[in-house]
Amino acid sequence: MEQNPLLVQDGLPRFDEMRAEYVVPGMRALLEELTGELEALEESLEPTWEGTVEPLERMGDRLGFAWGIVGHLMGVKNSDALRRAHEQVQGEVVSFALRQGQSRPIYDALLRLSESEAWSGLAEGQRRVVESLLREARHAGVALEGDAKRRFNEIQQELAELATDFSNRVLDATKAFSLTLRDAAEIAGTPESWRQLAAQAAREAGDEGASAQTGPWRLTLDSPSFVPFMEHGARRDLREKLYRAFISRAASGEFDNTPLLSRILALRLEEARLLGYESYAELSLASKMAPDVTAVSRLLEELRSASYDAAVDDLETLRLFAKQRAAPEADALRHWDIAYWAERLREARFDYSEEDLRPYFPLERVLEGLFSLAERLFGIQVEAVDGEAAVWHPDVRYFRLRDEGGEPIASFFLDPYSRAAEKRGGAWMDECVSRRRSRAGAEADIRLPVAYLVCNQAPPVDGHPSLMSFDEVTTLFHEFGHGLQHMLTRVDQLMAAGIRNVEWDAVELPSQFMENWCYQRETVRAMSAHFETAEPLPDGLFEKLSAARTYRAGSDMLRQLHFACLDMELHHNHRPDGDTSPFELQRRVAERTSVMAPLEEDRFLCSFSHIFAGGYAAGYYSYKWSEVLSADAFAAFEEAGLDDARALRRVGRRFRDTVLALGGSREPMRVFEDFRARKPTPAALLRHCGLSAP
Numbered sequence: 227m228e229q230n231p232l233l234v235q236d237g238l239p240r241f242d243e244m245r246a247e248y249v250v251p252g253m254r255a256l257l258e259e260l261t262g263e264l265e266a267l268e269e270s271l272e273p274t275w276e277g278t279v280e281p282l283e284r285m286g287d288r289l290g291f292a293w294g295i296v297g298h299l300m301g302v303k304n305s306d307a308l309r310r311a312h313e314q315v316q317g318e319v320v321s322f323a324l325r326q327g328q329s330r331p332i333y334d335a336l337l338r339l340s341e342s343e344a345w346s347g348l349a350e351g352q353r354r355v356v357e358s359l360l361r362e363a364r365h366a367g368v369a370l371e372g373d374a375k376r377r378f379n380e381i382q383q384e385l386a387e388l389a390t391d392f393s394n395r396v397l398d399a400t401k402a403f404s405l406t407l408r409d410a411a412e413i414a415g416t417p418e419s420w421r422q423l424a425a426q427a428a429r430e431a432g433d434e435g436a437s438a439q440t441g442p443w444r445l446t447l448d449s450p451s452f453v454p455f456m457e458h459g460a461r462r463d464l465r466e467k468l469y470r471a472f473i474s475r476a477a478s479g480e481f482d483n484t485p486l487l488s489r490i491l492a493l494r495l496e497e498a499r500l501l502g503y504e505s506y507a508e509l510s511l512a513s514k515m516a517p518d519v520t521a522v523s524r525l526l527e528e529l530r531s532a533s534y535d536a537a538v539d540d541l542e543t544l545r546l547f548a549k550q551r552a553a554p555e556a557d558a559l560r561h562w563d564i565a566y567w568a569e570r571l572r573e574a575r576f577d578y579s580e581e582d583l584r585p586y587f588p589l590e591r592v593l594e595g596l597f598s599l600a601e602r603l604f605g606i607q608v609e610a611v612d613g614e615a616a617v618w619h620p621d622v623r624y625f626r627l628r629d630e631g632g633e634p635i636a637s638f639f640l641d642p643y644s645r646a647a648e649k650r651g652g653a654w655m656d657e658c659v660s661r662r663r664s665r666a667g668a669e670a671d672i673r674l675p676v677a678y679l680v681c682n683q684a685p686p687v688d689g690h691p692s693l694m695s696f697d698e699v700t701t702l703f704h705e706f707g708h709g710l711q712h713m714l715t716r717v718d719q720l721m722a723a724g725i726r727n728v729e730w731d732a733v734e735l736p737s738q739f740m741e742n743w744c745y746q747r748e749t750v751r752a753m754s755a756h757f758e759t760a761e762p763l764p765d766g767l768f769e770k771l772s773a774a775r776t777y778r779a780g781s782d783m784l785r786q787l788h789f790a791c792l793d794m795e796l797h798h799n800h801r802p803d804g805d806t807s808p809f810e811l812q813r814r815v816a817e818r819t820s821v822m823a824p825l826e827e828d829r830f831l832c833s834f835s836h837i838f839a840g841g842y843a844a845g846y847y848s849y850k851w852s853e854v855l856s857a858d859a860f861a862a863f864e865e866a867g868l869d870d871a872r873a874l875r876r877v878g879r880r881f882r883d884t885v886l887a888l889g890g891s892r893e894p895m896r897v898f899e900d901f902r903a904r905k906p907t908p909a910a911l912l913r914h915c916g917l918s919a920p
Contacts, residue, residue, distance in 0.1 A: 232256070232292045238676065239295045239658065242616035249296055249311035256292055257322050260285050264322075268331040273338035275352055282332070282359070283720045287662065293319055298656060298678060300390075302641055303618050304648045309394060313387075320386045324379050327366025336360050351891030355721045358890075361513060365501060378500050381493050388490050392476075393839040395483050396832075397650050399476040404431070405445040405467070413443055415460035417581040422687040423450060438688065447472055448646040450684040454695075456562070457569040457580065462555065469562035470827070477829035483838070487831055490838055492802035507798035510844035515729040515851065515894050519798055522847050526794070528908065529850060530787050530819060532917045536780025537821050547571045561822060572777060576770040580695055583771070586754040586763045587699050588691040589642060589683070595753020596706055599743055602871065603878030604714065604886070605630045615639070621685070627713055636661075636713030638677040642702075643685035643692065652835075653681045653701045655708035655737075660726065663718040675724055677709040691757055696771070699753070700741045707740030708733075714886040727890025730845050734852030735859065735894075736885055742860040742914070745775055746868055776916030781821075783915060788819035790847040793837050797844035855898055857911035859885065862902060 231240035232252030267281050300312055326332070336359055339345065345353065367378040406428060407413055413421060424443035428436035436442050445451055445468065452472060459465050476483040494506040503509040507519050516522050541559070544567045548556035551570070555563055573579045597608035607628045615624045615637075623640040639658065644651075656678045664671035683698040694702070711733075712724035720726070725733055743749045747768060754763035763771075792815045800811055808831050816824050824830070836842040859881065866873035884901040898906055912919055 230255070232295060235288060235291050238615050239291075240616055241618040244295065244299065244618070246305065246307035246311045249308070250314050253292060253296070253315045253319065256288065257318055260289060260322065261325070264326055264329070268329060271331055271335040273335045273342060274344065275339070275348060275356075278332065278335045278339065279352070279355060279359070279721075282326075283662075285326070287660070287720060289319075289322070290657075291659070294657065298658075299618060300393075301654075302645075302649050302680060304394075304397060304650070312390065316386055316390065317383050320383050321379075324366060324382055327363055328368045328370075328375070329363075330368060333360065333363045333368045336363070349719075349891075351717055351719045351722045354727060354891060354893070355719050358513075358721070358727050365509065365513070367501065370500065374500055378497065381497050381500075385490065385493050385497075388486050388493075389839045392483055392486050392490070393650065393835055395476045395481040395486075396835055396839070399481040399833070400447045400651065401646055402481065403447050403471050403475070405464070406431075406433070406442050407445060407464075408442045410441065412461055412464060413441070413459065415458045416455060417458055417579075417584075419581065419584055419684065419687070419693055420451070420454040420458065422690070423684050426687050427451065446646060447475065448644055449651055449682055450644050453565075453697075454581075456565040459566070462563065462566075465562040465566060466560070470825075473561075473825065473828045473830050475829075475833040477832040483832040484829070487808050487838065488802045491796060491800065491808065494797065494843065495802060505798045507794055507844040510797065513729065514845065514848070515731045516847070519794065522794060522851070525851060525854070525908070526787055526790055526847060528919075529783060529911075530791075532912055532919060533780040533783040533787065533915075534818075534821075536917060537784040540778050540781045541821050544568060544571060547574070561825065564822075568778060572774060576774045576777070578767055578770045578774075580697075582767065583696050583763070584693045585758070586756050586761075586767075587694040587696070588755065588757040589694060590691065591755040591757075592694055592699055592702060592753045595749060595751075596703060598752045599749050600706075600710070603874060604710070604882045605875070605879065606635070606714070607632075611637070619645070634674060636675045636677070638679055638709050638713065641678070641680045642683055644682040649680075649682065650835075651682055653705050655679050655705045655712065657712060657724070657726075660712075660720060661715050661717065661723040662720045675713050675715065677712045679705045679709050681705065693757060696744070700744045703740040703744055704737040707737035710740070711736040711886050711889065714882055715889045716887040717889045717891045719891065722890040724889050729890075729894050730841065731848035731851040732855065732894035732897075734849055735855045735898075738849075738853050738856035739859050739881075739885075742856070745772055748869075775914075779915040779917060783917070784819060784821070786849060788816060789834075789836075790850060791815050791819050792831075793842070793844060793846035796837070854908045854911050855894075855906050857914050858902060858906040858909075859898070860914075861910040 230248050230252040231243040232248050233256060234240060263281070263285055271278055296312060299308060336356055340356055340360065348356070367375055370378050413424070418438065421438040421443060424445060425436040425438045425441065427444035427446065428442045431444055433442050445455055452468065455468060456465055498504070498506040498509040501509060503512070511518060511522070544564065545556055545559055547570070548559060548563070548567050559567065569579060600606050600608060608625050609628065610623065611626045612624050617624065617639065619641065621641065621643050623642070625638055625640065626634055627636040629635050658678050659673065659676040661675040662673040681698065681702055683694055684692055686692050708725065711728075715724040717723040750768055751762045755761065792812055795811055795815055796808060800806065800808070809829065812828070812831060813824055837846055842848065863874060863877050866877045868874065880901055884897055888897050888900070895905070909919070
């Protein structure tokens, strides 16, 4: 009898054997078994760590492994068959999670443990886990009864379905749009790397004779196609067409997410009120580092005040520059002009373009530099071990981390390239396997963590390696930072190891911290080598890159603040049954957070997967909250001396031993203070951005 690979949990996922038809029978068999274990646990509970928490850890680990594989494949190898299987069993997974979360016997046992004499004998990480489990149970509706409980459970089921639908529609809408360009005049200004990619896309779509020189060229909304064209495409009418398509993704036709927006917001508000909160934002912040909505609003306003005037100046500078170039649109720049003229001004002011950098950053060289940095700072070695693990696509790589003594400590998969037909956009890190120490406690019984690192950069084209834009380089460093926190954890409690149990608004600290190194000279030299000459990035070009770091920093920060403020307004002050639509609210928020009002037809919210299909609902502010922490953390390395190898190693080890090692076993402010010996301030963030405090 053929074995279901979802049920084989004694190693890495068997991606070479995984098929959609395994999902439903595999998950149902596992859920049936876990339900039996849950019922048995409820009948034999002891209010101790070993009697309650460890059985919950084991059950959660088995479910998380199997369902995590399904969720991962939904993101990187999406298909109609997989969607149907996911849809069939998703409700059953949610039902089991609710059944466990609402278990009164388990809640009571955890509560008794927290009030017992044994409480003081538990490690800090253990106490944090119990406190989190109690809070999660309350947020899962453990205290609800009768109609309120039934309604709460209905809401959870519907929200899970809506999130999946939302994500799938964004993927489908992105995939559905394309323009085939056949006239060389239509691609004027575009770089050679874009033409190669666009010709390859045309060949994949059926134009077998397409070439970078003669076309045709296929233009899509996928990031490696969309972004370079908006920055370099001289045809303003095509930029406008592309921009309007981008801001209206998933906003009409068969992929329309419009009705889902209000429904999701209404259900979240109803959920929050059932649990005793006035808004979904209050519910969300109950489990985050920020103490309340007021504290979040205070930080966002402080950063907005520091960046708004700078963003206004950025726009005026672009207008003047376009006027100097006698551009007919200079007196009326529109949204589809900003990226184009910003790139022209960058070229003029700093004498380089983003495309000038790309040949110096082939993926393999960037990885060498990234791994060299990890060794310098944290004393770890990273080696490619392709072939030792089954993968879901031939482009996927597999790497192992070793400590200074050569002992394996973790590993990760890297899926670097965009695949518009089956892979959702963006970049992310996720858990494949989490660190776990067996009950015996012996060193040999530690299960080593494994991570997924997923990006969406341009693939190799026409015999050339994947040549990365600088944004793609910083994205890779960002996701590797997340991976380091997952992989370098030293926490023995499964529920607090790595990124687990880390407050959402602190979890971006390691990732944003790693981005800073992309502007450090030694790191750049180690990760750059021209793909034809092997020469590192010239010092002159590095100086220009460094000088341009604060270019349009006000605009960039204000853009992120717009998303954060919009998210908070939608989940705190907006009333879905009121007269104001989400799109009207977006325009209202933009009056304070955008220097160009959004177009009337702007439907960006219909593709805002972070808050409608991801984990950032009433939490998008986390990027800025964490960026304050990460900039302040990097300042510790600056103070030690970025050219002092011994000092960097010393501070790097302290960062590893605190931020990267302690995971969710300690409250994040205490972890930061362990590293920095003081509380964080936004001064370093504003300094890095070239902005002044208001």
